[in-house]
Amino acid sequence: KQEVTQIPAALSVPEGENLVLNCSFTDSAIYNLQWFRQDPGKGLTSLLLIQSSQREQTSGRLNASLDKSSGRSTLYIAASQPGDSATYLCAVRPRIQGAQKLVFGQGTRLTINP
């Protein structure tokens, strides 16, 4: 059974710092991994999607990497801003016949202090 873990559960850093959020998964047989952010009381916003054949994806100040063999992904946020404060979730889509659901981690609650 695929399990996804995100550590730490919460992180607080000063504005301007570069930071890394971690995601690990137990089964390397995946189609892809997706990073989301969730603001309080809101839905999930897709940030980056990495297919299993890819090593990384970049969007603006965000860079996500994928090491499928070790079951790890990182989300790098450069020059953090208070608007980056949110919960960040990673999710994998297992490569199992007929499986269509994403398996989510519990998320990392990020606070950027002005």
Add this chain to the structure above:
Amino acid sequence: GAGVSQSPSNKVTEKGKDVELRCDPISGHTALYWYRQSLGQGLEFLIYFQGNSAPDKSGLPSDRFSAERTGGSVSTLTIQRTQQEDSAVYLCASSLRLGGGELFFGEGSRLTVL
């Protein structure tokens, strides 16, 4: 539409009543998913649709839950005889296709059962 639209955004109901939650996916997206997010919990997969077909209903918590999709577009999640433990945010997502497609989520429907 431009994004996934869900209604109602908030629903308060009494125990034992039936509720219907609606999801309007992004135009052209053939795959549609329902998830549930309870307070302090991760995202729980409920059901997915490919077109109007729901091949896997095993994620539905009980037989009080049902879902349908018509015209390959709008989906309705129905909860009969609601219980307090049904209180949660119900999130809908859509993707262009099954398999490796990126998921886009709506803002969710917050259900409170008194």
